[in-house]
Amino acid sequence: MTVSSLVQLRLVWCCWTLPRWQMNGHKRPLAMWTSATAQWTLKQKKPAELYRIPVSRPPILSGTSLLGKGALSTTSISPKEVMLTSERYGVQRLPFSHVSDSDLAFFEHLIPGRVITDPDELRPFNVDWLQSVRGCSKMLLRPRTAAEVSEILRYCNKRKLAVNPQGGNTGLVGGSVPVFDEIIISTALMNQVISFNNVSGILVCQAGCILENLNQYLEELDFIMPLDLGAKGSCHIGGNVATNAGGLRLLRYGSLRGTVLGLEVVLADGSILNCLASLRKDNTGYDLKQLFIGSEGTLGVITAVSILCPRKPKSVNLVFLGCQSFSQVLGTFTTCKGMLGEILSAYEFMDDKCMKLVENHLKLSKPVTGSPFYILIETSGSNSAHDEEKLTNFLEHVMASGLVTDGTVATEDKKIKMLWSLRERITEALTHDGCVYKYDLSLPVERLYDLVIDTRARLGKTAKNVVGYGHLGDGNLHLNITAESYSHSLLNAIEPFVYEWTAQYNGSISAEHGLGFKKKHYIQYSKPQEAVLLMQQVKAMLDPKGILNPYKTLPASS
């Protein structure tokens, strides 16, 4: 292949879209198509909006301008606010101590100017992003170092004061906010990069670094973070690790259990566990850090993370395709695993109903219409000509075989972000549709969509919308049900039906969101009793007074 033919192929390919291939059978430049159909309404929006967590969520404090001081307030919360978790769910407060004025004095002395007690400032930290649960914490602490976290926990443990470790507060199962008056320990000021080795690709940073900031930092050094998710603009890496976040790149770079190489964790008694190794391999004793990955702040507070980062791919392509059936979605997946192989980096699916919500509530337009299912396939590789050739072969094959009926390709960064926002902003669109009942399930891929169909049939008109989308490449379905308002009877129609359905196929009732507050009582649908008992033993061993993120993850020991 000569250089000129390579360039020519690339130019043709980059602009290639697939508008109704069967209907006109020829290639048309993307630019022409987009201007002709005027469907790229996103282009008028600020790029930041297209791939960030929605701007309507409670703002995250940064710097020190919003710090509050003073005696503990007892101002009552406005009745218009989210219902208190304790009231909605009828939870009983455990016998922890209440924060006293002498406690306040201790913390003010320890981290002067970084103790927040003003009710207005505290409000966003007491409510989750979904506005579905609300605690009534009267104190938020903003340590800067593991040593400060250590002093805080040592004191709280001695005083039997419950704490709620909080990162970006983007969790979806009520794990990141207090249930009652737990002291919130925010990681927001622990936001320093400690080191980066550009030979090994190992990043060491504090837990409060925002995922998107880390990714930007790395991109300048020709690397990327091994995980990516819709909440990247707000979520903290410590929170990602504490919840074992999955997201969009898991298919390619694997889970955090493999990419996190080390952690620094402060235990309930204040001792600092320094397992912040920067080594790809280390078989010296038990891998303690794994206990804290995914334990949702119930076993310790993660203060720093060492993580293996891949090279920034030289070539990234994103394909948006339409399919006429879910079996075609599956067939396309099997085909693309074979034909795209090592360059496949994401395989996401969305049903037509969730695409309609994105369109209606966020005014985003999809480039392909008229299909009951849509797919996003991302490739990332080191040689753009090779990647494009693989992708072209794949697209020709799936179009010719009838697996796919329609599609478009994006290679430019801006267009890639626009296409991704159609997938990433579904969560946001759902919140505009009313009260959302969220389920995040792992299932055998071949059964994945049956649950959406069965749920839709079961609920009939009692639900406003029943939609399915998710990380098909990882067997991960996000099933979401919306209604005008919260209703116990609708909830009872959904649960335990969804959990029983999932357990029947040996699925997981929480693929990536964790159990938090909302799902902890359903753990037995995915874990045997022996496992739950052992988890409770682990919890009792590491946090005998139970001060760390109480009411979360595990049901109370019987």
Added chain:
Amino acid sequence: MTVSSLVQLRLVWCCWTLPRWQMNGHKRPLAMWTSATAQWTLKQKKPAELYRIPVSRPPILSGTSLLGKGALSTTSISPKEVMLTSERYGVQRLPFSHVSDSDLAFFEHLIPGRVITDPDELRPFNVDWLQSVRGCSKMLLRPRTAAEVSEILRYCNKRKLAVNPQGGNTGLVGGSVPVFDEIIISTALMNQVISFNNVSGILVCQAGCILENLNQYLEELDFIMPLDLGAKGSCHIGGNVATNAGGLRLLRYGSLRGTVLGLEVVLADGSILNCLASLRKDNTGYDLKQLFIGSEGTLGVITAVSILCPRKPKSVNLVFLGCQSFSQVLGTFTTCKGMLGEILSAYEFMDDKCMKLVENHLKLSKPVTGSPFYILIETSGSNSAHDEEKLTNFLEHVMASGLVTDGTVATEDKKIKMLWSLRERITEALTHDGCVYKYDLSLPVERLYDLVIDTRARLGKTAKNVVGYGHLGDGNLHLNITAESYSHSLLNAIEPFVYEWTAQYNGSISAEHGLGFKKKHYIQYSKPQEAVLLMQQVKAMLDPKGILNPYKTLPASS
């Protein structure tokens, strides 16, 4: 590019070797080169010898032909055998019960015909593959199911009988054989594949399946195991998981902490922990299986494994290169990460001294000579033309820039195996060189070889050979020192020097071999005291009587 040009490129490339590029600057077919130089002496050998664990190791029982019965024997062991561990290391037996005739009767009733007590049959199971440690177990049990393992452990726990779980007995740190008279629980008869899903690539199998057998089974289904190591012909997947084996594919497919999706484990009290999920994502509670990965049989006996297997690559290439300095080895690594990207699947290095041992003791010839360092680079991809083009570009670049002085490429399966055997059989060659002092270290790559140089300088003529090789792509050095015979003074010159050197650079004193019996007292060089204490708490929680693989992994609690 037309089809004909593609084929032409492929043909030229497949036969390409790089004999002294600087000297003659032209491409010569591999076949011509190999016959002309007659260096491929391996070709006359049986292929099986080229990539299996050496035939001289103790045979692994299979079937039931070697089963022994009868009363417990007290026959003394021949004085010519390996020195007893208890004598060489002066270990005190812990107060476990001794196996009685009534215990024998119980096990004979539980698993009739699968209790071995004959001293001759027991001998190979009491000695490690390196012939460096020896226990004096008088009983080996061969359960077939987790239920049988459960009954065995329930009984042993009640009777306070210590046990030694044993897979293929290929461990290198004395973890896989008894120290005293622990009952050996062999996984050899738990060798059934339970299921394989060819959409998800998830394999579920019993712990006693031999790694190579699993790989062969998968290859027929167009998949491979995500790990590969020299001992593949003997080692069991359960043992691989229990020791968190690394090996040759870790660079590409990541560690077992990411690829193992589920485990079935029998705990010390006999309870069966079924966490045998076949899901890529599962965030329901703490990830208990991680406790057992790498815990070397001290926390439970792994009886079944669920593991994510990648597609069999359509194209595999192996390159053997010579470098004039270690900094060129590093430069070649950085270059190949960038230029080979997603198809890079292994990057191994060997110094000239270990290549000489392979040549002298095993009569294997390397295809390239005259360099102080050699590299093996493997690529695995889905498109052979693309892979070959990437590899050609890379090789031209490293030759032109002087990073590499010599090399050869293999694309045929048989030749690939021959080249791999040069690397995989180093361990075997070392055992023929005398008494071997083995060190398996994780270090920052840029420091990796300095330790070999410093050790060589320190030991001078007191050592026969000091060699370095390993998984450079993972920062993993295998430092090996040979001497005519075991000597305390030589050991004292090596230790703690090697551990202190490693700790100085925040390395790990065991990258992939584990701690077993031989390294447990050195854990503090890589783990802080808080971590060791917590590990001891975990051990006490899961195995309060300490019956599981005692004297291993952790130093005794103080």
